[in-house]
Amino acid sequence: MRIRRLRVYFNTPEGLVKAVDNVELDVYEGEVLAIVGESGSGKSVLGLAILGLLPPNTIVEGSIIYDGVNLVELGENVFREIRGTGIAWIPQDTDASLNPVLKVGFQIAETPLEHGKLSRKLIWSFSEKLLESLGVKPPRLRAREYPHQLSGGMKQRVLVAIGVSGNPRLLIVDEPTKGVDVVRKRQLLNLLKNIKNSNPKLTILLITHDIPFIEELADRIAVMYCGQIAEISTRTRFFTKPLHPYSKMLLESLPNRGFKPIPGELPSMINPPRGCRFHPRCPHIMDTCRRLEPPLVEVDGNYVKCWKYASDQQ
Numbered sequence: 001m002r003i004r005r006l007r008v009y010f011n012t013p014e015g016l017v018k019a020v021d022n023v024e025l026d027v028y029e030g031e032v033l034a035i036v037g038e039s040g041s042g043k044s045v046l047g048l049a050i051l052g053l054l055p056p057n058t059i060v061e062g063s064i065i066y067d068g069v070n071l072v073e074l075g076e077n078v079f080r081e082i083r084g085t086g087i088a089w090i091p092q093d094t095d096a097s098l099n100p101v102l103k104v105g106f107q108i109a110e111t112p113l114e115h116g117k118l119s120r121k122l123i124w125s126f127s128e129k130l131l132e133s134l135g136v137k138p139p140r141l142r143a144r145e146y147p148h149q150l151s152g153g154m155k156q157r158v159l160v161a162i163g164v165s166g167n168p169r170l171l172i173v174d175e176p177t178k179g180v181d182v183v184r185k186r187q188l189l190n191l192l193k194n195i196k197n198s199n200p201k202l203t204i205l206l207i208t209h210d211i212p213f214i215e216e217l218a219d220r221i222a223v224m225y226c227g228q229i230a231e232i233s234t235r236t237r238f239f240t241k242p243l244h245p246y247s248k249m250l251l252e253s254l255p256n257r258g259f260k261p262i263p264g265e266l267p268s269m270i271n272p273p274r275g276c277r278f279h280p281r282c283p284h285i286m287d288t289c290r291r292l293e294p295p296l297v298e299v300d301g302n303y304v305k306c307w308k309y310a311s312d313q314q
């Protein structure tokens with residue numbers, strides 16, 4: 001997937017919210033790409049743009065090329081074909097995302113049924129098999145239960161099962177660890193690792209605040225700041241020598257890496273700072289940073305949007 005000059009703006013009574021602003025990102029087949037950043041930086045909106053699930057008051061510009069097709073220009077009818085089987089997602093809120101009056105096995109079979117990939121006769125055997133592969137025991141019984149009969153961990157597995165039921169090529173997982181305890185977090189991590197191992201071609205876009213969670217899972221990390229990409233780096237680079245001053249501060253704010261809060265606040269998404277959006281909080285600020293937006297430049301195969309690395313372009 002090739003995302004170019006993507007803008008997602010919301011028309012609100014307060015003004016135009018620039019939730020995603022000029023994002024450039026490639027997503028490679030088979031990789032786990034984590035999107036990290038503070039709350040409100042545009043991570044979920046980017047995911048929703050890829051899924052074509054934005055509300056009507058949205059202005060979308062630029063391109064999201066998936067399999068040679070620009071998703072931004074796609075009608076809902078065609079999008080429905082892609083959603084679930086081409087691109088699927090695992091929502092974060094288990095209770096809000098499951099239908100309380102439908103047996104979970106049926107919910108799991110819904111996507112392949114809708115896309116004509118499964119006959120009605122096979123609903124139960126399909127969902128039992130999938131639940132079994134995700135470590136749900138006993139699958140025959142669980143498939144026939146309603147969501148309220150399942151524990152939190154089981155419900156999360158059911159959501160994962162729904163996400164992978166259409167055998168998608170790209171799976172978007174939004175904040176999988178929000179409100180999840182340490183034990184369930186570990187289970188979820190193992191579950192995602194197993195899914196990846198059994199399907200090396202599957203691409204996962206993992207949207208999260210939880211940086212320690214991605215340390216074992218992500219191949220690359222894209223850092224978002226105020227609707228833009230600040231850095232795209234390999235896992236090793238990001239965790240050992242992050243390029244962007246914001247990435248460095250984000251890592252140093254973690255409890256096991258210094259617990260240093262990032263001073264200042266995320267700026268307004270309606271009137272973002274001129275020049276580099278991070279300049280009001282950056283300890284390395286230079287004159288240019290206040291005046292001009294830095295380009296996204298390549299550094300050893302990684303990418304960073306910062307004048308420190310692009311000074312020859314000033």
Ligand SMILES: Nc1ncnc2c1ncn2[C@@H]1O[C@H](COP(=O)(O)OP(=O)(O)OP(=O)(O)O)[C@@H](O)[C@H]1O
Nearest residue numbers: 010017019038039040041042043044045046055269
């Ligand atoms: N439907 C909408 N209408 C107007 N503004 C919106 C809408 N959806 C999101 N926004 C705004 O877009 C910005 C980015 O939101 P987004 O949900 O992508 O943040 P996020 O990075 O996912 O944050 P979090 O980590 O809290 O989930 C925020 O300022 C948010 O208030």
Ligand code: SF4
Nearest residue numbers: 276279282289306307
């Ligand atoms: S462009 Fe300037 S203000 Fe922005 S992160 Fe780089 S050094 Fe800091």
Ligand SMILES: [Mg+2]
Nearest residue numbers: 043044045175
């Ligand atoms: Mg979000």
